[in-house]
Amino acid sequence: MEVKVMKNIMHANDKLAEENRDYFQKKRIKAVNIMASPGSGKTSTILRLIEAFGDKVNVAVVEGDIASSIDAEKIDKLGKPVIQINTGGGCHLDANMIKASVESLNPDDGTILFIENVGNLVCPSSFDLGEGIKMVIASVPEGHDKPYKYTSMFELADIIVLNKTDLMPYIDFDRDSFYKGVRALNEKAEIFEVSCRTGEGVDQLAQWFLDASK
Ligand SMILES: Nc1nc2c(ncn2[C@@H]2O[C@H](COP(=O)(O)OP(=O)(O)OP(=O)(O)O)[C@@H](O)[C@H]2O)c(=O)[nH]1
Numbered sequence: 001m002e003v004k005v006m007k008n009i010m011h012a013n014d015k016l017a018e019e020n021r022d023y024f025q026k027k028r029i030k031a032v033n034i035m036a037s038p039g040s041g042k043t044s045t046i047l048r049l050i051e052a053f054g055d056k057v058n059v060a061v062v063e064g065d066i067a068s069s070i071d072a073e074k075i076d077k078l079g080k081p082v083i084q085i086n087t088g089g090g091c092h093l094d095a096n097m098i099k100a101s102v103e104s105l106n107p108d109d110g111t112i113l114f115i116e117n118v119g120n121l122v123c124p125s126s127f128d129l130g131e132g133i134k135m136v137i138a139s140v141p142e143g144h145d146k147p148y149k150y151t152s153m154f155e156l157a158d159i160i161v162l163n164k165t166d167l168m169p170y171i172d173f174d175r176d177s178f179y180k181g182v183r184a185l186n187e188k189a190e191i192f193e194v195s196c197r198t199g200e201g202v203d204q205l206a207q208w209f210l211d212a213s214k
Pocket residue numbers: 036037038039040041042043044045071118119163164165166167194195196197198
């Protein structure tokens with residue numbers, strides 16, 4: 001019985017995700033589902049990318065958190081359209097939440113829509129939002145073993161960002177092991193190393209998004 005209920009939930013979500021995907025395609029909106037641990041640098045990466053894009057592309061943001069509007073306020077300060085979703089305990093966003101957010105944001109054609117999912121490396125990977133790009137952010141202080149432990153995240157990613165590279169000298173992070181773990185699951189994902197603190201690597205990441213949104 002329990003399994004049946006879960007299947008129904010997933011079916012309903014997938015149906016709405018398909019509707020979102022159609023809408024994004026019609027409007028040439030690049031929706032980016034950003035998945036990562038709490039504190040890995042999801043919001044920092046969005047802020048850096050907005051800065052790097054300048055006026056080259058329209059950006060809108062959906063912020064997902066269990067509580068608070070802290071992240072949305074940071075985006076708002078840069079003058080970009082943003083909606084904060086509070087899941088009230090839920091560990092992931094779903095397609096219905098994105099549908100409602102997009103109806104309210106009404107992004108222009110060609111917008112890059114960043115969707116910051118709730119911080120964790122498990123639940124968000126199971127829920128299709130209708131996005132065109134899945135971005136996973138890992139950060140140096142989390143350790144190089146994350147791809148070995150949280151496989152589905154890394155398996156599904158179109159793009160992987162390794163953030164906080166400025167901390168590399170202080171952390172026992174084995175870069176080769178990290179890459180090996182990622183590549184065992186996912187041969188195709190683009191991997192970028194960045195530091196949102198120093199800005200290193202951000203321009204290359206921004207260019208990837210500009211190319212992807214053409
Ligand atoms: N040293 C260093 N700190 C960083 C970097 N990127 C982000 N931080 C810091 O890491 C902390 C968390 O960054 P956020 O961008 O808020 O992380 P998040 O993934 O959005 O966090 P949640 O929304 O709470 O899940 C902040 O104190 C940032 O200043 C980086 O490249 N280097």
